[in-house]
Amino acid sequence: MRFRSRLHGDSARSNRSPRPIARHRIAQRAAAGIAVLTAVVTLSGCTDVLVVDPAENAADPDCALPILLMPDEIGDLPQRTTSSQGTTGWGEPASVIVRCGVPEPAPTTDPCITVDDVDWVQVRAEEDTWQFVTYGRSPAIEVLVTPSVVSGATALASVSSAVKDIEQTAACVAAEDAEQVEEDVPAQP
Numbered sequence: 001m002r003f004r005s006r007l008h009g010d011s012a013r014s015n016r017s018p019r020p021i022a023r024h025r026i027a028q029r030a031a032a033g034i035a036v037l038t039a040v041v042t043l044s045g046c047t048d049v050l051v052v053d054p055a056e057n058a059a060d061p062d063c064a065l066p067i068l069l070m071p072d073e074i075g076d077l078p079q080r081t082t083s084s085q086g087t088t089g090w091g092e093p094a095s096v097i098v099r100c101g102v103p104e105p106a107p108t109t110d111p112c113i114t115v116d117d118v119d120w121v122q123v124r125a126e127e128d129t130w131q132f133v134t135y136g137r138s139p140a141i142e143v144l145v146t147p148s149v150v151s152g153a154t155a156l157a158s159v160s161s162a163v164k165d166i167e168q169t170a171a172c173v174a175a176e177d178a179e180q181v182e183e184d185v186p187a188q189p
Contacts, residue, residue, distance in 0.1 A: 057101030058086030136170030
């Protein structure tokens with residue numbers, strides 16, 4: 001009988017499939033692998049993402065291509081991943097930020113610079129930040145530059161080729177040209 005009980009016990013063990021043990025180990029390894037992968041993705045994502053507020057019309061489909069065409073570097077500043085649609089930036093800390101879908105500037109007497117056939121209105125020139133916005137293009141693109149790190153000319157020259165495919169509907173004119181237009185227009189009675 002003793003022999004039988006051993007046989008019975010052995011046969012009971014042999015009838016059990018080793019699969020539950022193997023499945024358990026595979027599940028543990030998979031869970032550990034997923035946890036490690038999640039941690040790596042999370043940590044790498046946290047260090048590289050630049051938080052940028054989106055422009056009010058950042059979801060405009062015409063913003064996609066210019067943002068995708070932006071250069072990998074401006075000067076020696078590498079491009080960074082940003083937190084918002086229609087944005088990108090360069091440098092650590094960020095020294096150039098681009099936002100697509102900002103309000104289009106109205107005709108203005110603010111300085112206008114043409115770079116690679118793209119007109120840029122210099123909206124603000126503070127000591128630590130210069131702001132340029134495309135003129136006569138919709139959606140409008142904004143470029144914020146830290147002039148102590150990179151020149152406005154370098155930043156605009158770098159991004160203008162990505163922007164110039166947005167249809168131009170108006171252009172900047174020089175002050176003397178605007179005066180000539182006023183003289184050529186007949187006065188209203």
